[in-house]
Amino acid sequence: MESQRTFLFIGLLLVSFLLFQEWNSDYNQPANNPSAQTQSNAQTNAGQSDVPNSDIAEPLASTSASQQVISVTTDVFAVKIDTLGGDIIEAKLLQHAETHGSDEPYLLLGQFEGNEYFAQSGLIGLNGPDARKEGRPVYQSAQQSYTLEGDTLAVPLTFVDAQGVSYTKTYTFHKNRYDVTLDYDIQNNTANAVQVQLYTQVKRTVQDKGSLIDQSYLGGAYGTDEVNYEKYSFDDIQDKELKESTQGGYVAFLQHYFVSAWVPAQDQTNTIYMRLPTAKVAQMGIKSEPVNIAAASSATFTSTYYMGPKDTDALEALHPNLDLTVDYGWLWFISQPLLSLLKFLHSFLGNWGLAIIAITVLMKTALYPLTKAQYTSMAKMRALQPKIQALKERYGDDRQKFGQATMEMYRKEKVNPMGGCFPLLLQMPIFLALFYVFLESPELRHAEFGLWLTDLSSKDPFYVLPVLFGASMFLMQKLQPMTVTDPMQQKMMTWMPVFFSVFFLWFPSGLVLYWLVSNLISIAQMLIIYRGMEKKGMKVRG
Incomplete structure (x- = not known):
């Protein structure tokens, strides 16, 4: 009828x-416009409350006269790395405009309008440099700026602790790709074994997003060997902090059109966590199992960080389930x-x-x-x-x-x-x-x-x-x-x-x-x- x-x-x-x-509610979110004090604020605050819970007390951030910000430019990125902790504190996507018709590239990571969004990593555990009571390490860099000229660009950061253990943290950028390889090389030059544990995480200011349909949203997601894809919003973290043990896995932060994700080595046991070290800041990350490095020996840790558009092919190439972060909801099959x-x-x-x-x-x-x-x-x-x-x-x-x-x-x-x-x-x-x-x-x-x-x-x-x-x-x-x-x-x-x-x-x-x-x-x-x-x-x- x-x-x-x-x-x-x-x-x-x-x-x-x-x-x-x-x-x-989604399209009219405030633009990620960096404030004039982005770099100075990031240098001062990026390391505070950044280390996930470990076997010892969480340290405060250290400051040093040698601390600096390194600039990295590729065909798709303009990145800033803070030598305090070696964190990525800013990432602009050069092939994506901030707004339509704008010459300003899209700011994915950084500080904007009182919010912060960083990609962090470090070594904790009994002897990890990021678990020292005096604060996170300040790495040294041979250059203050790097530019991609070939197919790959390696940006090495070095640190030697008081006992003589040498740490080299290397970011490798690739031409026309939004994934960055992170390698930690540890050379134990001492007469004793050391124990370290890799963590990689996203640090993001908690934001409320009023929405009637929970599909395209602002928040975290993760995958384990049992769960292909699960969203975990800021409200979820406030209700209950996440802690999941898995073989491999991934953790991601989702937003309109873009995503950032840490993908660890898939042949090892990891712990996925999402927590609130403060009421306004969320950490979404992955910890590996503690590793003992014998005296006069070395070890290497590897992880991959993706920061860019929701490209299903690129995401699936990093992890078979990471493309699910391109969330079409229950009508995905259409x-x-x-x-x-x-x-x-x-x-x-x-x-x-x-x-x-x-x-x-x-x-x-x-x-x-x-x-x-x-x-x-x-x-x-x-x-x-x-x-x-x-x-x-x-x-x-x-x-x-x-x-x-x-x-x-x-x-x-x-x-x-x-x-x-x-x-x-x-x-x-x-x-x-x-x-x-x-x-x-x-x-x-x-x-x-x-x-x-x-x-x-x-x-x-x-x-x-x-x-x-x-x-x-x-x-x-x-x-x-x-x-x-x-x-x-x-x-x-x-x-x-x-x-x-x-x-x-x-x-x-x-x-x-x-x-x-x-x-x-x-x-x-x-x-x-x-x-x-x-x-x-x-x-x-x-």
């Missing part, structure tokens, strides 16, 4: 509202093929807007048999309105007999009253899946179409698409045979284009483009189907 379609439209309207709330198809179409069309139009044409073509059944069913329902009205007059207030007689008539006339709902039901999950593609896929961030549409991942700046969408929806209603008789439902259907247009004002323009093109194709299909039915003598409109 027409009322069924009305309820479906209302459902889609509600879903659109929820998606708008999710998009607005979102992933949609993105693959969009990429394929973009590969030869060269424009994401054209790719969206092409994928819409393909979807509507595939759904054409159902669409034809929908409009045929609606036309037949309209043709039956006089008979339905006669049944109402015959049975009066006896709704049970009226319903039974109506269903018997539908059976004889071979009309499915729900036939008009199936195409809409199929389009809703496609629409939702495409929403999460826009929310999670960095390929579509700042994607251009043409003319005034310079960023398909943000709203239409002149609201042209939402207005055209509303007009197309209004035209569809005028062309469709109206079978609803209830005045309230008629008003709701009349105002539906206005409601949708208002909600779509703030939606990413790529989504509105998809729905507008879908409506235009539906109008063309509707005219073709109705013309064929009218040639057969069936009264469709009027």
